[in-house]
Amino acid sequence: MSLDEARTVWVDRLGMRYRAPVRPAGLRAALRSVVRREYREIDAVTHLTFGLDAGEVVGFLGPNGAGKTTTLKILAGILHPTSGDVRVLGCVPWQRRRSYLRTIALIRGSQPIGGPAELTVMDSLRYQQLLYEVPRDDFRTAVDELVDLLDISELLPRQVRALSLGERMRAGLAMAMVYRPKVLFLDEPTLGLDVSAAATLRRFVAQYAARTGATILLTSHYMADVEALCRRVILIDHGRIRYDGDLGALSMTLAPDLVDPTLDVVLDRLYRDGAR
């Protein structure tokens, strides 16, 4: 396959090799490594090729260390890959053009909110308005809508530092959505949320996708997220694609011998097989 710029997201033979310093055990070896540092190379992503069309909500699955976060960071322009090519909305993400960064958002469940923790949620939203140059009327409309959908009116006057994890996630979503990104990269968005907060978040993402026609790539280890939001899934392991297709056909394709298995059971088996 070659680069298809007509697609909203296009990833072509993407590769990412990290170079990590080796820290030897023992004092003598540690001192020696100060003078002569050794590195080990880690192929986090190898030859990854896939595309997303406008309005698709796709699950990006794989065991721990499969390369999901690395891929999302590359798509969001945070990391520069070591090989391959990517276009998102026709842009090369790691060029980090303002026009590009204004149309996408990366939301990580492990770090739901960036920016100064001393600000209140409302001030953080205004900060986003300035940063992303959101016109005043659009900002008001977006805030009204987000307050309603995410039930955050009580959070607006509170400092970010004093929010619980679930509250941070809702406020973080509002901050990311206030400029109406067209492409969302959601990395474990329900990580650590209770059952009801996770359900609120799923409802919100589904509504946002339906209202705006946004394209969404979502990683999650919670199958409820994937089953509620995604018709298509891309499964990767050791940085390579193992499956790309309909969620409903995944178990038939990858575990045809299991009778009516849940997605958890299929993935558990695949991940364990992959580890062997």
Ligand SMILES: Nc1ncnc2c1ncn2[C@@H]1O[C@H](COP(=O)(O)OP(=O)(O)OP(=O)(O)O)[C@@H](O)[C@H]1O
């Ligand atoms: N900054 C880094 N330096 C060196 N190696 C890294 C770095 N970041 C990630 N890795 C390695 O790259 C591989 C892929 O990591 P990545 O975080 O992309 O996986 P993941 O699929 O998101 O995993 P998880 O489900 O655990 O979040 C792993 O082996 C990881 O240890």
